[in-house]
Amino acid sequence: MLGWFKKKLSGRKEEAAVEKTAAQVDVQIDAQVDGTEELDPSTSSSPVTAEKKPDKVTPAVPAAVPAAEPAPTAEAAEQGDADGQGKDQEKEQEKPQRPSMFKRLQERLGKSRNHFVHRLDNLLLGRKKIDQELFDELEEILITADLGVNTAMALLDAAKSSVKREQLSDPQALKKVLRDKVLSFLRESDQPAELVLPESGPFVIMVVGVNGVGKTTSIGKIAAKFVGSGQSVLLVAGDTFRAAAIDQLKIWGDRTGVEVVAGPPKSDPSSVVFDGVAKGVAKDYDVVIIDTAGRLHTSVNLMEELKKIRRVVGKNLSTAPHEVMLVVDATTGQNAISQARMFNEAVGITGLTLTKLDGTAKGGIVANICHELKIPVRFIGIGEQVEDLRDFDPEEFVDALFSVEEGS
């Protein structure tokens, strides 16, 4: 999990003592949300408190392990080293989980698949040859799939030149050409966040976006991921505008066992953020995640306030923020592009989280964002559960989007 975030301390700490796997955190939080399980203080209370903080740990999970993969416990890792069985056990555990995580992604992208790939299949299946008429219809499908005109045209051009170069005559072959090109767009912007990891001090993530896109929810889920991989996390309630937003973040703090720095409602967000980063540095947290109030990208005053918050983040840690993450709601389609442009101009976006891909047929927006903006997508949201915030894996995404579901 958190493939983009490589533990900055690897090498600085030899101890591998992940006490709780990401999967365990997810299950526990889900159970609490469902009301089926009380919080078990022995497992849920934060490994991170200001007063009593455990030694930093190097997760036993390598950075490239995908979100679905359960992190081995320190015990299992030790066992594996001793008799080589730990890895086998791990593989056994993974077997049923991997396909089901993929299947969930596939299902959650159902609306986008119906809108784009099923239409594509219908077009290609009904044709015997590749001609201009086919390209005209393909163009319409691409444009209406929320890929945006530029990206749709780039795809169409790629399809045309492949047909020419490889002398393709079977319309079916076009599907693979398009799949490969979409994947290349997604990879264009893909770059790991470890490139910006600080030499010392916490990795500071400032989360921004318009109202209601899912910032606070995503922060809670990201915190759960970090906790699951053995990182100490501090949340900062920089959204002082709504009292409910502070409460919402505190609830996530309780659920994930993570401390939250908050001020009174309507207090100056910059001052809360200043205190939060100061605490993160003083107490040597691994990760500090800052929530900010939702704001319209077109509101000059609010964007100025965001610039100020960004400057304040750097007062206690000159290299911070290491990630300015824009959360965008995929259901807004092309509007996500203009949001990203304006937030980028104001505060310099370094990563994206795209939420609510489960509720939209506009999944093509992911390719459009990667192609147009060249900003890496870190996470995608495909539902309300903790495990529904997925590390973005271009290949997995394209496979799920272009796949044909069994029985369909």
Ligand SMILES: Nc1nc2c(ncn2[C@@H]2O[C@H](COP(=O)(O)OP(=O)(O)OP(=O)(O)O)[C@@H](O)[C@H]2O)c(=O)[nH]1
């Ligand atoms: N279906 C679905 N719902 C989501 C997803 N991500 C977030 N949500 C929901 O979106 C709603 C808004 O989420 P919040 O986290 O409150 O959004 P916010 O950006 O913090 O909102 P403001 O504080 O008003 O700016 C909540 O009901 C979330 O559960 C997702 O990936 N899929």
